[in-house]
Amino acid sequence: MASMCCIVPEHVLERAVEARQVPQHILNACQSTLEKTRELQNTRVAHGRHLLFGQEQQPSEGIVPPYIHEIIARQAVTEEQRDSSLSTVAHDTKYRVVAGKIRRLNRTIYNAHHSMDEDPARDKIMIKEGGPPITKEQDPSYDANECYNGFQKTYDFYFEFFKRDSIDDRGLKLDGFVHYGDRYLNAFWNGKEMVFGDGDGVIFNGFTDELDVIGHELTHGVVQYTMGKQSNWLIAEGIWGKGINGRGLRDMKAPGTAYDDSKVGSDPQPAHWKSFKKLPLTSDRGGVHINSGIPNRAFYLASTMIGGYSWETAGPVWYKALTSGELSENATFREFAELTIRNAGDYEEKIREAWKQVGYPFVEGRDEL
Incomplete structure (x- = not known):
């Protein structure tokens, strides 16, 4: 069985509950997150499924580099120009190779609709690989877009620097669920997919906009299938809500100094x-x-x-x-x-x-x- 690891350790939420220095609805959110996290940890979702993508295709090498298409897309006069450049980048990126390995990035972002089911329904797709981003009208939070982009950046990191094709090194599909639970104050890898709560805007902001949160949790998947990265050495920098005295959840350079606030205690x-x-x-x-x-x-x-x-x-x-x-x-x-x-x-x-x-x-x- 694969263990589940959350980005926010239990002791942080426990300290927030003990301190009782935030409104009752925030305390309730902390407590319900703790209870659900423990329930998930006790049941533990089975190892992720291996997903392979048919016959490998020969790589295609474009004469126009991706960064030029990206500039064209940003400065496009018409929607047609923008869409054409973006689709070209998506196609070229999909089949880029490193040391003979074909790139098989395949992401799907789902809307959990505040459900806390252990096996979330997969009928509420927000973005599929190569699809258009979510508009503000569709979802003002932009969580789906941030998750989708964060998955690519994490995949790119492993592919370019370690020649690893996704979490299992065999093109495992990257699934992400956003809007999990009601003010769920955590994000986690459960053994087969990434799950993101919305935060509460008081203690924690959202979790999808912090790349090192996604990188950290997906790396648990890498460890799962085989048994660091930031310039300031902080994990989850910017995750704390306004007014919380903290620079991140952990400081790799100086452990024990990441946060110190009466609402959540000090970094232990x-x-x-x-x-x-x-x-x-x-x-x-x-x-x-x-x-x-x-x-x-x-x-x-x-x-x-x-x-x-x-x-x-x-x-x-x-x-x-x-x-x-x-x-x-x-x-x-x-x-x-x-x-x-x-x-x-x-x-x-x-x-x-x-x-x-x-x-x-x-x-x-x-x-x-």
Whole structure:
């Protein structure tokens, strides 16, 4: 069974409920989100279906690069010009290749219509691959458009930098459901699709406009099928509502400093093994989100010590370790650290040093990953 991971950890919502410094309807939204999240985690949706797309086609290479068509579309005098350029870009993009792999991006965005069904109905399609964006009249939130675009950017990232064709590396269809629940304060990958609540506009804004939310959750799918990315090292920057003192949900550079507000508490993430929080499985599933600050900071340290773009240096090392087949579901901090070191190549010394700075070799028997 695939585990479900939400972008907003339970402890954040629990602290908001305990603080009781927001209106009752917001407290109700926090509580109902917690209850539904726990229900979903308990049932856990089965592994995502593998979806293959018939016979592979030979790639087509256009003489006019995509960025020219994109400029034409933005500056088009007529709708016909705009539509023609956009359809050309969509077609060329669909069949672009990297190292012999055919690009098979296939997205569908659905409207959950505020339902909280475990298996949402798929009869309310908002955007299909290559289709027109949603207009403001159809949906003022633009959530569907943001989700659709975020899926492409995440797919592009894996395809261009890791030569990976979708989550399962075999063209898995990317499905997204927006408008899930009534003021549902979370977004999650449930094992086969992405699901987005609307937020409440007080504690949390919407979740679809933050690319690293989508990237983070879809990466859970990559891990699922095989067993980081931002310049400011924040996860879900801009997710907090107006008046909340926070820069994001997590800070990979400085775990424990992402937010501090009486309405939601302070960021509990440790930055070093000496501050590891040993928690029961009933609390953040043993600290899976909270204690991730330690390996997050190790990745930040490794990336900055090596220099350059992290997705070209430390990123491929972490990815190789994750997809090596040597990582078990119960891997420890130490086991994962040593796996990255073994796969580090020319970066071995710096990656080893990065792990040392957060407590490697993680002694005292408290090394559950």
